[in-house]
Amino acid sequence: MNDIATVYAVFADAEEAQRIGEMMIEAALAACVNILAPCRSIYHWNGAIEHATEVPALFKTSADKIDALIAAIAREHSYDVPAIVAWPIVQAGPGYREWILTAQVPDLR
16 A cells, blocks of 8 residues: 655744645645644754754655655755655555545645
């Protein structure tokens, strides 16, 4: 069933996650975006250990849109090196796969 995926990305704040999430939905690159609660991140950056509060988000998409979705998120992202990764969905509940594949049609009204 590897025709759907979840793309995980981390943002500087909830406003950035919301703005980019809405853009990806409007562009029909994702069927849904879940913006999660802020998290604490600890990471190496420029030779130092950094601490930050960040906002993770999960983008539900079809496998054929992963590259375009990752590129679009990266273009809009405030980080020099944003964390954006795709996880293939190997199994899904009844109807979920079809919803992901059909929900990404832009509104043509």
